[in-house]
Amino acid sequence: MLYVAPFLFLYVTLLVYPLFAGFWLSLHKADFFGGSRFVGLENFVRLSNDKVFIGAVGNTFYFILLTVPALAIIGLGLALALNRTTRTAAFLRGVFFSSSVLSVTIVTLLWKVVFAPDGGFLANLFEAFGKQPVAFLSDADLALPAIAITTIWWCIGLPMMLFLAALQQVPRELYEAAALDNAGRWKTLWNVTLPSIRRTFALVVIIEVVLQFQLFGQAYLMTQGGPNNASRPLVLFIFEVGFTRWDVGYAVAAGQILFGLIAIAAMAQYFVARRKEAF
Amino acid sequence: MAAQLASGAVGRRLGDRVILAATIALAIVMVLPMLWAVGLSLKSNAELLVDTNSVLKAPWTLRNYYDILIGSGVFRWLLNSIIVSVGMSLGVLALSSLAGYGFARLEFPGRNVIFVLVLFGLAIPEQAVILVRHQLFSDLDLHNTYAGLMLPGMSAPFGVFLMTQYFKAIPTEVDEAAMLDNASRFKIFWRVLLPMTLPAQATLGIFTFLHAWNDYWWPLVSGTNEQMYTLTVGIASTQMNFAESAGLGYLMAQAVFAGLPILIVYMFFQKYIVRAVSGAAT
Numbered sequence: 246m247l248y249v250a251p252f253l254f255l256y257v258t259l260l261v262y263p264l265f266a267g268f269w270l271s272l273h274k275a276d277f278f279g280g281s282r283f284v285g286l287e288n289f290v291r292l293s294n295d296k297v298f299i300g301a302v303g304n305t306f307y308f309i310l311l312t313v314p315a316l317a318i319i320g321l322g323l324a325l326a327l328n329r330t331t332r333t334a335a336f337l338r339g340v341f342f343s344s345s346v347l348s349v350t351i352v353t354l355l356w357k358v359v360f361a362p363d364g365g366f367l368a369n370l371f372e373a374f375g376k377q378p379v380a381f382l383s384d385a386d387l388a389l390p391a392i393a394i395t396t397i398w399w400c401i402g403l404p405m406m407l408f409l410a411a412l413q414q415v416p417r418e419l420y421e422a423a424a425l426d427n428a429g430r431w432k433t434l435w436n437v438t439l440p441s442i443r444r445t446f447a448l449v450v451i452i453e454v455v456l457q458f459q460l461f462g463q464a465y466l467m468t469q470g471g472p473n474n475a476s477r478p479l480v481l482f483i484f485e486v487g488f489t490r491w492d493v494g495y496a497v498a499a500g501q502i503l504f505g506l507i508a509i510a511a512m513a514q515y516f517v518a519r520r521k522e523a524f
Numbered sequence: 525m526a527a528q529l530a531s532g533a534v535g536r537r538l539g540d541r542v543i544l545a546a547t548i549a550l551a552i553v554m555v556l557p558m559l560w561a562v563g564l565s566l567k568s569n570a571e572l573l574v575d576t577n578s579v580l581k582a583p584w585t586l587r588n589y590y591d592i593l594i595g596s597g598v599f600r601w602l603l604n605s606i607i608v609s610v611g612m613s614l615g616v617l618a619l620s621s622l623a624g625y626g627f628a629r630l631e632f633p634g635r636n637v638i639f640v641l642v643l644f645g646l647a648i649p650e651q652a653v654i655l656v657r658h659q660l661f662s663d664l665d666l667h668n669t670y671a672g673l674m675l676p677g678m679s680a681p682f683g684v685f686l687m688t689q690y691f692k693a694i695p696t697e698v699d700e701a702a703m704l705d706n707a708s709r710f711k712i713f714w715r716v717l718l719p720m721t722l723p724a725q726a727t728l729g730i731f732t733f734l735h736a737w738n739d740y741w742w743p744l745v746s747g748t749n750e751q752m753y754t755l756t757v758g759i760a761s762t763q764m765n766f767a768e769s770a771g772l773g774y775l776m777a778q779a780v781f782a783g784l785p786i787l788i789v790y791m792f793f794q795k796y797i798v799r800a801v802s803g804a805a806t
Contacts, residue, residue: 248626248713252619252684253638259679260645263656270656326547333544339794340551344558346790346797347783348738350760354779355557357763358564358772364576366560398554406802430539459649462740466760480651487655488745497655504652511647 271498276491288498298499300474301482304389308460308478311393312400313453319397320404320449325434327405328412338409342402349399349462356395357382357467385475388468392476395463400456404449411445412438444517451514458507479503558783561776565589569771576772588777597750598778601758602785604747607670608754609736612677616732617725619678624687624721625713629699639688645681650741658745668749676742677735683728690724691717730793730800737786755782 271288275281292298323341327334344352359366360381368378381391415438423433461480464470470477470485477485483503487496563579564572565588571578592598626632627639657676666672694717702712743754753761759782762775790797 246626246630246632248622248630249632249638252623252678253642255619255675255679256642256645256681258660259657259676260648260653260681263653263660264648266656267653323547323550326543337547337551339791340554342794342798343787343790344554345801346734346738346786348756348759348786349740350756350763351779351783354759354763354775355561358561358776359557364572364772366556369577398557401554402798403801406798410802459651461651462760466763483651483655484741488658493655493659500652500655504649507649507652508647 267497267500270494271501273494275494275497281494284494288495291495292498292502297474297477298482301477301479302502304475304477305458305460305479308389308393308396309454309457311390312396312457313450315393315397316400316404316453317446317449319401321408321446323401323405324408324412325438328409338405341405344399345402347399350466352395352399353463353466356391356398360391360467382468383472385472388472388476392460392463392467395467396457396460399463400453404453407445407449407452408442411442415441447517448514451510451517455507455510455514458503458510561779564773565776565780567773569773572772588771588773589781591774592777592781596778597753597758598755598781600751601753601755602782604670604673604752605737605755608673608743609733611670612674612736613729613732615674615678616680616683617729620683620687620728621718621721621725623684624689624691625717627684627688628691629696629717642681642684646685650676654741654745661746667746668752672746673743673752673754674736677732677739683732686724686728687721690721694720726796727800727803730797731803734786734797734801758782 270281272283272285273281274284274287327338327341357365362368362378362380362383365378367381371378379387381387419437419441420433423437428436459480460478461484464476464478464481465484468476470481479499480503483496483499486492486499560579564576566584566586567579568583568585568587627635661667661672666675698716698720699712702716707715738756739754740756740760743757744760747753747757750758750761759778762778
């Protein structure tokens with residue numbers, strides 16, 4: 246018990262207590278300076294009528310739709326292309342994973358000077374081809390897709406590596422049998438490789454859903470949620486309400502919604518991870 | 525028959541080439557933003573104001589890096605990041621190893637129930653607790669301290685989960701053999717079992733370090749004093765007034781300066797980092 250105690254102390258004070266205090270706080274109208282009054286479920290009723298909140302939930306799902314399929318499919322494609330022992334492949338794997346170690350602030354700084362309408366990389370490219378530069382980050386239809394591209398660039402390393410690990414696990418005998426049958430490249434891919442890594446595919450999708458649900462830094466640093474709320478995700482909403490408007494009870498209530506959504510995804514991950522064979 | 529096989533092989537080789545070419549093209553797209561930033565950092569701010577295409581031609585200059593060296597908070601932020609990341613990693617390793625050993629080897633009342641409760645913590649996202657945690661740290665006067673920046677990361681249960689699994693996988697015969705030598709329980713833990721968990725320690729340490737190094741939200745709201753900025757927060761603070769005061773070249777030099785340490789670490793420990801990150805995800 247003595248061995249477990251130091252961790253348990255931190256775990257209870259910094260994770261469990263804040264979670265339950267949060268449940269309680271979300272039933273209050275509370276501000277940062279300690280003023281607090283019990284209001285029951287009023288915060289949740291307010292959330293359901295808050296257009297900015299509903300929009301933020303919608304943006305979050307739209308963002309997931311933009312990023313997760315792309316991450317899974319590009320990640321799988323790269324893994325299939327780079328699943329070999331040559332030095333070139335090893336080098337390219339390193340390149341595709343390298344962006345993953347950068348922090349969000351550097352990533353957004355890099356991509357802001359790619360997207361900038363005035364002297365940005367893409368703007369210069371557009372001009373070179375005689376086209377008008379596009380202001381990606383201040384266009385309501387393009388802001389979130391631009392953030393999605395940034396995010397895919399940043400996060401592509403993890404799905405690629407997870408698929409590579411799965412490809413290493415496919416039994417050699419399956420490929421040998423396919424070769425005996427004179428199966429071509431596509432047939433082998435379709436009938437042997439892909440069925441063998443189905444479970445990993447599901448895992449990658451769920452992991453990325455959980456990760457991209459938590460979109461915050463890219464939106465905060467690239468667009469501040471604008472223009473016109475078009476790129477404000479749920480977590481940025483919580484941050485703004487809690488840390489700039491100091492409407493703490495309301496922000497915590499929004500945090501509970503996020504917790505519920507992520508818990509569902511985490512549960513799905515647990516079940517997929519458990520079903521080793523059947524999947 | 526032989527001809528058929530040969531043409532198949534040629535087709536295969538051609539296909540390989542096409543795939544390789546496409547992958548290399550994609551890799552170039554991948555590094556372009558980084559090269560663009562490095563290019564911008566090597567130009568004078570005045571020249572970039574006129575035309576950023578000037579990146580492609582001389583004169584280049586190290587002036588922006590010189591300006592960073594003499595008068596920027598970036599060194600202080602770098603130091604803060606190192607202290608916080610190393611401190612948090614060591615803390616997580618110590619707490620997780622102790623707790624992992626406790627859960628895997630010791631008998632105490634309620635052990636299994638407590639372990640399950642700890643596992644539930646894996647599903648709690650930081651965003652759900654950060655506001656209350658922020659108030660708690662205000663009450664304890666822990667904001668703008670190193671301890672305040674490090675402690676939240678040490679309460680995450682992932683490390684305990686990992687270490688418990690790892691200790692459980694070590695056969696109990698190892699303990700029993702040491703017990704016969706009259707070794708004390710702590711000695712068994714410290715001298716015999718702990719060294720056997722080195723691969724897991726490496727995975728957990730690297731994962732925690734990267735997480736701490738790149739964490740943004742908590743240091744943003746806790747270390748609000750400029751002297752306590754981590755590198756991530758500091759670099760973010762300079763881009764909020766984007767291209768206004770500091771100048772584009774200077775901003776990019778800062779980004780390169782901040783990104784380089786972690787990229788160099790990555791080059792040397794690539795294998796371990798990849799293993800740690802993908803191991804932690806599944």
